[in-house]
Amino acid sequence: MDPEREERRQEQKEIAESLKSSGALDDIFARIDAGESLTGHAGLLKGMLKASLERGLEAELTDHVGYDRGDPDASQFANSRNGKYAKTVASEIGDIELSIPRDRAGTFTPMLVPKGSRRLDGLDAMIVSLYAGGMTIRDIGHHLATTIGTELSHETISKIRRRGRGRGAGLAATPARSGLPGDLPGCAHRQDP
DSSP states (O other): OOHHHHHHHHHHHHHHHHHHHHTTTHHHHHHHHTTOOSSSTTOHHHHHHHHHHHHHHHHHHHHHHTSOTTOTTGGGSSSOEEEEEEEEEEETTEEEEEEEEEETTSOOOOSSSOTTOOBOHHHHHHHHHHHHTTOOHHHHHHHHHHHTOOOOOHHHHHHHHHHHHHTTOGGGGSOOOOOOGGGSTTOTTOOOO
16 A cells, blocks of 8 residues: 555544544534535535635734734734635635635735635646546536536636646646547547647
């Protein structure tokens, strides 16, 4: 067995056991037992990812402006919090609606969800992997829309795939071929650019 894979399994097992034994998941388990969905548009996973990302963004802003939310001495700092703006990011589990905090000076540059990004890193890796597995760009678009509810244009998927080539994605540069004449690049039925 691959030692790295075994190490990942062990780490995941330890994290899961720690969360279960601490009781941190009791409420989530109760909600699942009561019939709430773990996945899907209103699934618990999306809610947990949203809460985690927004908490991380708030921590980044706190570090940037130099004080905690509600700090009575906030007026003594040169920069201050200035509300939030909405942003939708695509992820491996679907689109997530985030409230991104901002500062009055406009100098806050979040690292967790960078300005201008519309996708979390894991989605790009998923697209490159699907392409490496032989799916066409149109197939990938359909798969993302039907499985996780994320709709990306064929152009966006193609750009992600091309960027994957430059990162040493290896097999991601070309889809798997069956060797049949109709499966050659440039054939009329192929939908890839």
